[in-house]
Amino acid sequence: MSDSPHRRFNPLTNEWVLVSPQRTKRPWLGQVEEKKKIDLPYYDPECSLCPGNTRASGNVNPAYKDTFVFDNDFSALLPESSLAKSAGQHELLREEPETGYCKVVCFSPRHDLTLPDMSIEEVELVLATWTNESEALGAREDISYVQVFENKGAMMGCSNPHPHSQIWANSTIPNEPAKELASQTEYLRQHGKPLLLDYAKLELESGERLVAANEDFIAVVPFWAVWPFEVMVTATRPLHRLADCDAKAKKNLAAIMLDVTKCYDRLFSVSFPYSMGFHQAPYDGKAHPEWVLHSHFYPPLLRSATVRKFMVGYELMAMPQRDITAESAAKVLRDLVIK
Ligand code: H2U
Ligand code: ZN
Numbered sequence: 001m002s003d004s005p006h007r008r009f010n011p012l013t014n015e016w017v018l019v020s021p022q023r024t025k026r027p028w029l030g031q032v033e034e035k036k037k038i039d040l041p042y043y044d045p046e047c048s049l050c051p052g053n054t055r056a057s058g059n060v061n062p063a064y065k066d067t068f069v070f071d072n073d074f075s076a077l078l079p080e081s082s083l084a085k086s087a088g089q090h091e092l093l094r095e096e097p098e099t100g101y102c103k104v105v106c107f108s109p110r111h112d113l114t115l116p117d118m119s120i121e122e123v124e125l126v127l128a129t130w131t132n133e134s135e136a137l138g139a140r141e142d143i144s145y146v147q148v149f150e151n152k153g154a155m156m157g158c159s160n161p162h163p164h165s166q167i168w169a170n171s172t173i174p175n176e177p178a179k180e181l182a183s184q185t186e187y188l189r190q191h192g193k194p195l196l197l198d199y200a201k202l203e204l205e206s207g208e209r210l211v212a213a214n215e216d217f218i219a220v221v222p223f224w225a226v227w228p229f230e231v232m233v234t235a236t237r238p239l240h241r242l243a244d245c246d247a248k249a250k251k252n253l254a255a256i257m258l259d260v261t262k263c264y265d266r267l268f269s270v271s272f273p274y275s276m277g278f279h280q281a282p283y284d285g286k287a288h289p290e291w292v293l294h295s296h297f298y299p300p301l302l303r304s305a306t307v308r309k310f311m312v313g314y315e316l317m318a319m320p321q322r323d324i325t326a327e328s329a330a331k332v333l334r335d336l337v338i339k
Helices: 120-138 175-191 195-206 247-267 313-317 326-334
Strands: 006-010 015-019 068-071 100-106 145-152 164-170 210-213 217-220 231-235 274-279 294-298
Touching: 100 120, 120 145, 120 164, 120 247, 175 195, 175 274, 195 210, 195 217, 195 231, 210 247, 210 326, 217 247, 231 247, 247 294, 247 326
Parallel strands: none
Antiparallel strands: 006 015, 068 100, 100 164, 145 164, 145 274, 210 217, 217 231, 231 294, 274 294
């Protein structure tokens, strides 16, 4: 692998990333900080997500025992929009109504847990909840796309440590999945095979960017990763959405999510912050043979529990840039996966 500056292409988004491996002689400078263990209570009377507590809206959470779903009290999308699709607007000043639904999904009644602290059965239950909610929202006439995501840690703007995720469902397909849809559609047209299945095959053959693998999924630091320890989990067979996973695939997906999040926590001896989300095939009423179910983990940390990567100057003005290569990052993470 070249040690000189180069750029790598992300075939899912059609964007390039600048890689400057010469800037780090070693993949990871090994600055280890004291583990700042924040002892959270099992139940926090002030937490808006704990069982039995009252939320900002005045609604009271039930005494839930496993997962719990509610409509976001501060939804970014609403089922109705008063904005009319106006004709005659200038092409430089376009606006359109956007409608949808926002949900919050609590993983557990336990305030002090995070995904990697949970058992595989508990993670499977979270997957089942995401699946059911996605299918219910996706079945609606007014929905074209369902985004499941988790912001973890204050560094990623997460407002509350209580383990939870969100689901936003839109009437249109948002930017990132729209780019992925175009690329995957074009790749299938040209090659007759889904882009991500071909990519997964390459990664399984080479192994150099692999973090974990099982019969249905691989976790890799993608060739085109932007964030230092970015990981993509992708299916290795034609699964389009969470709902396409049978019991075995669901177990394997839960297992690989635990592999990834546990090795993340070991990396800098800290509860590892990230934004994670699933990219499922759009729910726009069309068949999606091009689409392969996958998730992206975007963690901000670079060298320690406190040294983060900023996407600033050059990244904002020109293109994303990274120092450590995807291969170096993958090796560090792979060595931290418990076999
Ligand atoms: P984060 O995952 O970014 O922390 O967001 C939590 C969501 O929970 C946030 O979108 C919602 C916020 O609107 N929320 C409620 O719906 N009710 C509350 O009482 C607190 C938080
Ligand atoms: Zn709580």
